[in-house]
Amino acid sequence: MPNDRYNAREAEPRWQRIWDERGIFATQNADPRPKYYVLEMFPYPSGRIHMGHVRNYTMGDVVARAKRAMGFAVLHPMGWDAFGMPAENAAIERKVHPKSWTYDNIAAMKKQLQSMGLSLDWARELATCDPAYYRHQQKMFLDFLQAGLVERKQSKVNWDPVDRTVLANEQVIDGRGWRSGAVVEQRELTQWFFKISDYAEDLLGALDTLDRWPEKVRLMQRNWIGRSEGLLIRFMLDPATTPNRESELEIFTTRPDTLFGARFMAISPDHPLAQAAAKKNPALAAFIAEAKKIGTAQAEIDTAEKLGFDTGIKAIHPFDPEWMLPVYVANFILMEYGTGAIFGCPAHDQRDLDFVNRYGLGNTPVVCPPDVDPKNFVITDTPYLGDGRMINSRFLDGMSIEQAKEKVARRLENQTRGNRPLAQRQVNYRLRDWGISRQRYWGCPIPIVHCEACGVVPVPEKDLPVTLPEDVTFDRPGNPLDRHATWKNVACPQCGKPARRETDTMDTFVDSSWYFARFTDPWIATAPTDRKAADHWLPVDQYIGGIEHAILHLLYSRFFTRAMKATGHLGLDEPFAGLFTQGMVVHETYRRKDGAFATPAEVTIESAGDERRAKLSSTGETVEIGAIEKMSKSKRNTVDPDDIIREYGADTARWFMLSDSPPERDVIWTEEGVQGAWRFVQRLWRLIGEIAQIDAGPVTRPAEFGPAALKVRKAAHGALAKVSEDIDKLRFNRCVAHIYELANTLGDAIGDVTSPAALTADFAFALREAAGILVQLFAPMMPHLAEECWAALGHKSLVATESWPQLEPELLVEDTVTLPVQVNGKKRAEITVPRDSGKAEIEAAVLAHDAVKRALEGKPPKKVIIVPQRIVNVVA
């Protein structure tokens, strides 16, 4: 062999060029084969890819390449989630235009992705900041508006004071903006909302159908939607105590069974009744003002005490006209949930208990735990939340909680006041509508004009897209669109009088809520989707991305797909049939004596025995090996994919990403691991080279295979069966292990060939066949090396376009089986018997075995359990 080292740096670009020239990864919409749509979450063009991208896109590429070989028409596209704040921040800091910054980054990252050898159909590439993309988004906004799925309303919103924009609830994490980290404030603003809550029930229910989603993600969405069943109850008010003769107060409860444990009513500071009462009570007004100050930042909420203010208003218990309950304004009642009012049952709710203990209102337990004497049952600091029997509850006494709930509901439903029942059943959701207005420049303009005379006017379809003006400046804080006179001031599309454009842009999560649909036909200019193409390709068969999108992106996309269906742009509800959430790439951290972090590239690792030590390569200074953490700039524990690809090649990086750790778990990036992967690349190259050199005359399939040949063939087909299954289930770490095993077996087999005489024709055939299978098995993971090996084996075709090897299942069946033999559950021996031996034969063989006899000490066995082809257990 001319060169005994595989030169990835030379080979990888060469094969990438060949794939590209032959256009083998371009997908035709008219392809008659069964379709398979594999998609990885598209990246934000930050400028450089990171190891997380490498892992994500490698997994997707393995699936794409394997499915292609298995006979599917595979759609595997890539695009750019290109709107967003970093572009504006760059504009402010570096005086570059967001557009040129974004497109420069796209060019750089595209080059990096291409160096990974991904089998992508680049002809379908799209960027969400392209008017050719977002014009359709504007069209859908107008369609949704018409369909009643968009609403403009004044609302309390999360305001990020650093990014100077509104954030959705989903984007507020621990009271801070998900990007800026700034403590979020509450403001009242008029905003555009997508009515995702209209679909709450459907989004929740359909989770049960997503059987190829991780249970964890489904659970997180379930919790996020937060369904609770309860009762809306109208409490009559004592008119003498109310400010404006209000007659009733409606509350929502999930525990109507505890109605006889009620001690107080509480309403939100924003509740109309509180507002009305405050007008006549300055002390109450002051309390409300104070309460509104708190209750925005999470940290404050956690520490804020449960405060209330007695309004003096009295509510009448629905089952007892003599029973008066004081109505408090309380700082922990949210106007946004339920009716903004509750009744407090302190014995069975922690918050209510804290409240009564503070104000001395006492409590009455109404649910008694089993095995507790109701006479001795008292509540002090801890409420009782468990199951039990009703007590102190008049006609409910003795019932279970469920019976009591039903009884209360029935009774109140059948009582009316003013022609309306006193109660009705209601389901409430935690899920709020999706506020999409952002006071930023670099986003999709909302196609609306505000006119003094006509009000809110949609931009006519013929005037779409509303494009972003490019002549903007970022020298002042705030939204440049807001001060762009020629863009902002337009004639009203309806009356022609001077009007102004909506200057808010859409949340970038809107952009990513339908890109998967656009990929099915990114060329159509007249509509967001070509229904034929979309109906053909969707749903995405396998979607792969990070768990951090478990709620945000995945819930929005599920909503958007339904909204697109309602407006005729799609024909299905669920966009992603299969979802896989991959783990993070993590790395050790290195801390210098002065406390500063050192990067992995600056550090040399030395190991002596079990000890590992790190020092700076430059000065030899010892650095402390710290915790293994997610790769991040602040911890400086990042490894640049470019460096790895330059030094070892893309295949090595890809192989390492798939090895060892299960794909859903975090993978620890180590230098040793990468070198191990690199050594395996070289080993495969040598192994295939050696087999390629074997010259045993014309390669024809022999009629019979000898034992040596059979062993090789069994190993190859065994690996084929296992790898096929594990790719299907995305268990790439197991694929890697099976490929190692096959390579080990082939290496041993070649080692056995000590003389030309040992190289029989059947063995040579088997070796070549196995080598071909081996190459095809690792081709999805290390595609460049595979092409090089495939060519070395004498093939003229590309392995990337080859069909998956045909499995010969009869090779997986062994003639004999080795059964472990246990005596009383402890392994004592092994016996090898013909595969189809009867139980009697096996029992006889087992009892004749010396080790078994010894263990039985001459006594007859009580019982012999034989599990065919598994195990034998002798019970003494």
Next chain:
RNA sequence: GCCCCUGUGGCGGAAUUGGUAGACGCGCCUGACUCAAAAUCAGGUGAUGCAAAUCGUGCUGGUUCGAGUCCGGCCAGGGGCACCA
């Protein structure tokens, strides 16, 4: 606080889903090749023990002929939600 997940060698992890615990890789040890190192090749590597053997999947009870796997109770780590009535 509520909900969920995970605990297996020095390390990452396998284990046909109740049937030989530790596949495969990393690391380490021994040897060959080499003046030497790297690479490569051969062998070893859960613990204790010279050995036979015994113990061993966070701890602890249980079910079972048989438990890493199932059930109960603890402990530890991680994640999600969090004034949601």
